[in-house]
Amino acid sequence: MSYARRVRSGDTDNLEGQAAAYYFTQLFGKDFRRTQEIFINSALDYGYAVLRGTIARGLVAHGLMPSIGLFHASEQNAFNLADDVIEPFRPLVDLHIKKVMLPRTEVELLPKDKVSLVRLLNTDMDMPRGRMSVLSSIEQTIESLARVYDGGNETNLELPDLIGLEQHILEY
Numbered sequence: 001m002s003y004a005r006r007v008r009s010g011d012t013d014n015l016e017g018q019a020a021a022y023y024f025t026q027l028f029g030k031d032f033r034r035t036q037e038i039f040i041n042s043a044l045d046y047g048y049a050v051l052r053g054t055i056a057r058g059l060v061a062h063g064l065m066p067s068i069g070l071f072h073a074s075e076q077n078a079f080n081l082a083d084d085v086i087e088p089f090r091p092l093v094d095l096h097i098k099k100v101m102l103p104r105t106e107v108e109l110l111p112k113d114k115v116s117l118v119r120l121l122n123t124d125m126d127m128p129r130g131r132m133s134v135l136s137s138i139e140q141t142i143e144s145l146a147r148v149y150d151g152g153n154e155t156n157l158e159l160p161d162l163i164g165l166e167q168h169i170l171e172y
Contacts, residue, residue: 003019046113047097048086052082052083056082
């Protein structure tokens with residue numbers, strides 16, 4: 001929370017990076033680094049890519065341009081807005097890897113690992129309107145963002161809360 005309070009526009013002091021380094025060492029151990037070629041990083045990259053792709057598809061479906069971000073603004077990044085929207089969903093991937101996929105010694109992901117990470121789209125999250133799958137939560141978050149762009153204010157933005165790793169059960 002100390003890092004979050006001190007981050008300023010443009011993050012010239014790289015506080016977000018410092019906070020991420022602290023977070024990941026707390027989660028995966030004091031020797032963990034995101035630059036290492038290890039299983040955890042392969043799994044994180046794949047899980048985040050699944051979320052990013054799903055979010056980018058939703059943004060386009062709602063007439064938004066994934067390249068025009070709010071906080072991410074790199075000219076080389078075609079997914080700036082997707083990278084903004086992904087942030088509250090990332091801890092789901094982190095928790096899944098920590099609780100379900102570890103310990104592992106190999107670097108490469110097996111097909112079953114990839115399936116496990118894609119299945120996170122069917123995990124429950126809490127949203128302001130109730131519990132729903134990650135896939136539905138992404139859709140609702142993007143719809144609310146479109147409403148903000150369409151003249152609403154930031155209080156209209158609906159973001160998820162992580163509640164665990166329970167799979168969503170479809171109601172008939």
